[in-house]
Amino acid sequence: MQPLAQAEALLQQWLLGLGPVEAAGWAVLLNLAQVLACVVGGWALQRPWPDRRIAPAPPALTVAEVQTTALTVLGSAAITWLGWWAFCMGWIVVVPTSGPLRAVGDAVGLLLTMDAALYAGHRMAHWGPLFGRVHALHHRYSLVRPLTLFVVHPAEVLGFGGLWLGVLALWQPCWSGMIAYLMLNGIWGTLGHFGMELLPGGPALLTGGRHHADHHRYPHGNFGFYTNLWDRLLGSRLPRPER
Numbered sequence: 001m002q003p004l005a006q007a008e009a010l011l012q013q014w015l016l017g018l019g020p021v022e023a024a025g026w027a028v029l030l031n032l033a034q035v036l037a038c039v040v041g042g043w044a045l046q047r048p049w050p051d052r053r054i055a056p057a058p059p060a061l062t063v064a065e066v067q068t069t070a071l072t073v074l075g076s077a078a079i080t081w082l083g084w085w086a087f088c089m090g091w092i093v094v095v096p097t098s099g100p101l102r103a104v105g106d107a108v109g110l111l112l113t114m115d116a117a118l119y120a121g122h123r124m125a126h127w128g129p130l131f132g133r134v135h136a137l138h139h140r141y142s143l144v145r146p147l148t149l150f151v152v153h154p155a156e157v158l159g160f161g162g163l164w165l166g167v168l169a170l171w172q173p174c175w176s177g178m179i180a181y182l183m184l185n186g187i188w189g190t191l192g193h194f195g196m197e198l199l200p201g202g203p204a205l206l207t208g209g210r211h212h213a214d215h216h217r218y219p220h221g222n223f224g225f226y227t228n229l230w231d232r233l234l235g236s237r238l239p240r241p242e243r
């Protein structure tokens with residue numbers, strides 16, 4: 001763990017040494033890089049398996065989708081900046097990785113905690129008045145592409161970000177576990193929005209590409225993000241439509 005501990009110490013030192021404007025610049029760059037990674041990664045995964053498509057291809061990209069994505073990058077950057085500031089103030093604590101077990105435990109624990117919280121938040125977002133004002137924007141796109149992951153109302157960006165910062169402040173994860181969770185979140189989001197199922201039949205308890213793609217086409221079910229556990233327990237799992 002020696003090189004990892006050194007890398008984590010360097011990262012921590014670098015973060016604490018940043019000024020507010022510098023941190024804002026890095027926050028925008030980081031979130032822009034995430035959008036690019038998800039879009040390019042999703043596109044690269046689509047190419048070798050055109051027969052794995054489980055929903056019709058989306059219509060041509062619109063200016064509105066690009067504009068909303070730009071807003072999402074700015075909103076996410078604001079949350080990243082707030083996380084950096086809370087870290088500098090000692091309100092968010094991220095500890096050195098003590099071993100692989102701690103890293104895996106943190107990543108899985110964060111995933112399951114956020115899964116439960118996001119399921120609750122997503123169901124609330126489908127409540128009449130809230131749906132029309134906020135979440136309907138994401139559901140304008142019934143046929144998804146990787147970029148659709150970022151085409152969400154700014155209130156949802158801030159809601160997700162606020163939830164994440166709250167969980168972080170309470171959890172105090174290690175660096176590796178936290179970074180692993182953030183990467184898995186990006187991968188899951190991309191898989192849920194690229195209109196394909198890489199594992200035919202789908203994974204048992206995890207949401208594959210079909211789960212969220214079906215939610216876009218039939219928005220009355222499949223509210224889960226990383227697992228279908230809460231959809232199964234609370235009876236909101238969609239039957240798998242024949243195609």
Ligand SMILES: [Zn+2]
Pocket residue numbers: 138148149193212216
């Ligand atoms: Zn979606």
Ligand SMILES: [Zn+2]
Pocket residue numbers: 122126135139215219
């Ligand atoms: Zn929804």
